[in-house]
Amino acid sequence: MVSKRMAGLSKNVVLGGCAALSVVFVVSGAQASVKADPWEGMNRGIYGFNKGVDRIVIKPLAKGYQAVTPDIIETGFHNFFSNLGDVTSLANNLLQFKLEASATDFSRIVFNTTFGLAGLIDVATPMGLKSTDEDFGQTLGYWGVTSGPYVVLPFLGPSSVRDGLGRIPDSYTNVWASEVDHIPSRNAGYGIDLLDTRVGFFSTEKLIAGDEYSFVRDAYLQQRKFVVKDGQMDSKFNQEDF
Amino acid sequence: MKKSLIALAVAGALTAPMVAQADATLYGSLRLMAVAEDGKSLDVADNASRVGIKGSVDTNIDGVKAIYRGEWKINGSGANEANFGEGRLAYVGLTGGFGTAAIGQQWTPEYSFVTGAVDILDGTSTAVTVDVFRASNVISYVTPAMGGFQAALAVVANDNSVTGAAAVPNTSFTVNAVADDEDADSYHVAAKYSVAGFTAAASFIGVETAQDMDRTAVSVAYAADALYVAALYQNHEDSVANDDDDSYELAGSYAFGDTKVLANIADMGNDAQIYGLEVQQTLGKQARLFANYKEANDDAELAGNGDTFSAGMRVDF
Numbered sequence: 001m002v003s004k005r006m007a008g009l010s011k012n013v014v015l016g017g018c019a020a021l022s023v024v025f026v027v028s029g030a031q032a033s034v035k036a037d038p039w040e041g042m043n044r045g046i047y048g049f050n051k052g053v054d055r056i057v058i059k060p061l062a063k064g065y066q067a068v069t070p071d072i073i074e075t076g077f078h079n080f081f082s083n084l085g086d087v088t089s090l091a092n093n094l095l096q097f098k099l100e101a102s103a104t105d106f107s108r109i110v111f112n113t114t115f116g117l118a119g120l121i122d123v124a125t126p127m128g129l130k131s132t133d134e135d136f137g138q139t140l141g142y143w144g145v146t147s148g149p150y151v152v153l154p155f156l157g158p159s160s161v162r163d164g165l166g167r168i169p170d171s172y173t174n175v176w177a178s179e180v181d182h183i184p185s186r187n188a189g190y191g192i193d194l195l196d197t198r199v200g201f202f203s204t205e206k207l208i209a210g211d212e213y214s215f216v217r218d219a220y221l222q223q224r225k226f227v228v229k230d231g232q233m234d235s236k237f238n239q240e241d242f
Numbered sequence: 243m244k245k246s247l248i249a250l251a252v253a254g255a256l257t258a259p260m261v262a263q264a265d266a267t268l269y270g271s272l273r274l275m276a277v278a279e280d281g282k283s284l285d286v287a288d289n290a291s292r293v294g295i296k297g298s299v300d301t302n303i304d305g306v307k308a309i310y311r312g313e314w315k316i317n318g319s320g321a322n323e324a325n326f327g328e329g330r331l332a333y334v335g336l337t338g339g340f341g342t343a344a345i346g347q348q349w350t351p352e353y354s355f356v357t358g359a360v361d362i363l364d365g366t367s368t369a370v371t372v373d374v375f376r377a378s379n380v381i382s383y384v385t386p387a388m389g390g391f392q393a394a395l396a397v398v399a400n401d402n403s404v405t406g407a408a409a410v411p412n413t414s415f416t417v418n419a420v421a422d423d424e425d426a427d428s429y430h431v432a433a434k435y436s437v438a439g440f441t442a443a444a445s446f447i448g449v450e451t452a453q454d455m456d457r458t459a460v461s462v463a464y465a466a467d468a469l470y471v472a473a474l475y476q477n478h479e480d481s482v483a484n485d486d487d488d489s490y491e492l493a494g495s496y497a498f499g500d501t502k503v504l505a506n507i508a509d510m511g512n513d514a515q516i517y518g519l520e521v522q523q524t525l526g527k528q529a530r531l532f533a534n535y536k537e538a539n540d541d542a543e544l545a546g547n548g549d550t551f552s553a554g555m556r557v558d559f
Contacts, residue, residue, distance in 0.1 A: 103501070104501070106521065110521040110533045111523060111531070115533070127501070128499050
């Protein structure tokens with residue numbers, strides 16, 4: 001249940017491209033208390049920085065956005081960007097040779113773009129076409145690439161070496177970035193998408209208990225494992241991770 | 243208590259006339275779509291809406307029934323909105339262990355046996371190489387299915403020795419507008435064989451009037467659980483225009499849940515090609531939505547086809 005509700009965490013917003021990735025590879029000297037997180041010291045630092053940015057800038061803006069925007073418009077924006085995100089999902093389902101999921105994503109895009117008025121209304125979900133939300137990190141995982149060490153990316157949040165690098169191929173299927181040439185509109189779109197994503201976390205972050213950093217890390221890693229295997233988890237959980 | 247009694251009474255009143263006309267079926271399909279074609283403005287168009295009545299009555303010959311059917315177009319949009327259009331079908335016949343013999347305006351064996359295999363999309367890209375659907379003035383005989391094998395024969399007989407009217411109206415297959423003295427204006431032969439999901443079919447139409455035209459069509463289709471693929475080849479010869487045209491069409495679909503993804507490729511000869519991609523969503527058993535994109539290559543555009551997006555809905559009853 002928790003992993004399901006944390007699913008939103010993986011939908012980080014591509015804000016400034018992937019230039020920030022290089023920071024990841026500066027190995028920190030912190031002791032590795034958890035096998036999946038050898039760079040915990042550096043990660044905690046970046047997590048603190050992200051948290052600060054969130055507290056001072058993003059969260060207040062998201063609260064304001066939620067308060068000011070009528071629900072119907074908020075849902076419309078959310079659906080619009082989800083529909084564009086389905087293009088990335090479709091590309092990755094094709095790369096994973098998942099015929100049915102690819103056909104589902106394709107049908108979602110077609111129906112939401114036409115009958116759903118350019119994506120503002122999600123008509124596909126009530127039709128029985130569930131979004132699969134695949135990304136290149138999951139594709140790599142499906143191909144057998146392990147996630148590698150846990151990494152917190154500046155501004156972008158929880159990730160892993162595999163999932164962080166997976167953002168680069170995914171940026172090629174970012175329809176908003178490639179098709180909108182008017183820079184102010186494009187940036188406004190990024191901003192709305194970011195705020196919409198942040199609003200989505202309001203309900204999730206109430207669940208956080210204990211050490212926030214390790215809670216988010218464990219939830220992230222567990223959720224990624226879950227989505228890579230499309231919910232088909234091995235029966236044995238590694239209890240040491242908890 | 244009172245309520246259920248009333249309900250029972252109402253139900254009883256309703257069933258009485260139903261029994262009386264048990265064999266007559268009123269049916270139809272209303273199909274409307276929005277069409278956006280390159281270089282044209284958006285249009286709401288009819289997509290072959292029809293309504294019909296069909297049924298059978300017992301005869302005093304053992305095991306033989308008399309059948310009847312009438313079907314008419316409904317103009318869903320356009321200049322004459324929502325009125326009844328031309329007749330699509332009107333025939334009577336006999337059916338039994340020997341097969342089915344019928345007279346009137348009917349589906350051609352070419353379409354019902356062969357070319358219909360690729361006519362699976364709802365949008366404008368469907369079956370672009372198919373131009374014969376129904377014909378009037380037809381006497382037809384269809385064999386029963388014999389171990390997967392079935393054959394059909396049809397003769398079109400239109401006395402146009404005086405009037406010079408087109409022998410086959412209501413389709414683009416107008417045989418000719420020239421008066422002739424032939425009894426049989428055209429004859430149709432078709433056969434198909436189905437086994438284990440595979441269907442192979444072939445048809446021939448010979449036109450016997452002053453303008454000799456021969457039409458040959460061959461199709462193969464394969465249907466598995468969720469998958470359907472069909473290929474069609476047609477050859478049209480015309481002695482007067484000295485034409486000998488080949489056309490090809492491929493169509494396929496893949497169904498999952500209530501959704502179906504479909505595609506087709508048509509080569510209309512002379513390098514003109516059409517590509518179609520479509521998604522259909524069934525809403526229950528009798529309604530469905532579709533969105534279709536039709537892409538025409540340069541040669542097809544010269545022949546009057548444009549890149550077209552169409553999306554619509556149909557409800558069957």
